[in-house]
Amino acid sequence: MKLEELGEFGLIEKIRKGLPKSDDFLGIGDDCAVIPCGDKELLVSVDTLVEDVHFLKNTDPYLLGRKSLSVNLSDVAAMAGVPKWAFLSLSLDKDRNISWVDLFLKGFLDVTKEFNVFLLGGDTTSSEVLTVSVTIIGENKKGSSIKRSGAKVGDLVAVTGKIGCSFAGFSALKNGLKGNDKFKLAHLNPYPKIMEALSIKEYVTAMIDVSDGLIQDCSHICEESGVGIRLYWERIPFCYADFVSKEEMLCGGEDYELVVCFDRRFEEKVKELDGFNIIGEVVEGSNVSVLKDGENVELNNCGFKHF
């Protein structure tokens, strides 16, 4: 059997199954692993970006540098942690211009400064395929990290920002559409929602960032929490882009917004916060459904998968 047939999540599940579990740490199955560290806990996540898979050739190196770290910080945001230390593994062809590397590093380091993160190490290797792998280590007070597994039936579901702008930007870039810079930037320069996560943390039962697509990422919460999620089409803050469908926006990845589940007692508190829209609720079941005028929306083959 080939990897393509097993699928990305089949592969991850295969790896996960063979691993020992312990109450001392949290391993595969959330945005970050959680490691004990005195009266704190550390959050660790690794994200790898591959040329022609995660980004097009000739992507602006400054923005690529920014994005390489930002998507990683988004994983720490999804656990409501504070990012601290970064490690960068850069695999590059020998013929690459130093000016490219300078711009890439400037982008990466600008994001470290904006979020008070320190680049502490990594690796540099040659490779025919430009590959960037970033490891982030964040911090939280012991026991305070928000997991995917805490959603309860009756919770409400909220999301930050707009859904689908990154997919619209990706489509514009891929198809050579002129203009549409706002969408292109949503794709090329996502902003990790660290502050938003901290602002809502005390109300939250489960959280994830939208990397694979809103529907697929909600389904990860469903799996880990043993619940269903019902979203209301009319409440979803879709991106204002008319050249991709709303169905594509629900399934397209890399929004790097946050999906949060919270006890509905806190509905008014959440409404007072900046930047959150309540879009649905946690229900019994195991799937994500989207209701439009009371009818289920069909979403087939939804979400990004590598294999």
Add this chain to the structure above:
Amino acid sequence: MKLEELGEFGLIEKIRKGLPKSDDFLGIGDDCAVIPCGDKELLVSVDTLVEDVHFLKNTDPYLLGRKSLSVNLSDVAAMAGVPKWAFLSLSLDKDRNISWVDLFLKGFLDVTKEFNVFLLGGDTTSSEVLTVSVTIIGENKKGSSIKRSGAKVGDLVAVTGKIGCSFAGFSALKNGLKGNDKFKLAHLNPYPKIMEALSIKEYVTAMIDVSDGLIQDCSHICEESGVGIRLYWERIPFCYADFVSKEEMLCGGEDYELVVCFDRRFEEKVKELDGFNIIGEVVEGSNVSVLKDGENVELNNCGFKHF
């Protein structure tokens, strides 16, 4: 200017220069970064292996899985730490057989079990070039990690194991030599010297693992400690392989042995330990020299560089 002209260490120095420093942590410039963690400190290292750069196509996947983690553990050994948590980023082509992945994972997980390390996460992506990036997190009592920077003039220099077997094995594999399995295994399945490092830790002033080649790695100690190192040819435990020169063995990488500097007061103690050979001493200066019958050995263009 192209990356090839700047060189790998030029690139690393370029990155390092732009970074803030602090007494709270140790960043680029050693085998691991060091992060505070209550009454402990954490050691973090990232190693990336790229097909056709670090390993030949068709390398046995079980051994590749083992080596991917072992080289990483070797970085923790070089700081005299205890490895704890691993993260695996695997970039693979879609057409790869699951059986390949199974064998790779078995190799990787076998090493986790041998060293009581837990695989806690990572990333899986598609890529045309097989790329494996591993992040290891180890532990030490606060302030007890051994750095490259502590060597003092007058210290003695010792090394574990044999030097050059990995290079001999690599040459045998690359040139299609039959047999020579012992050397091939030295290259394909290096054994991280965690226990050896712990056994000598209390005597050590500076330590590094031999990944770039004995000479080049000794020169890293020289740079970080502001000293010179003089090695005695006759005392170096060269590998018994007659198809590569001893000069090549000194410059070839990936032995994953340890080079340790220690106060010569402890000479007798170190001689009592298993597996260490005293091969030289720390002297004033800034370079590594090798004396053979009292004469300097010429070693040009020595050691592995990516660019």
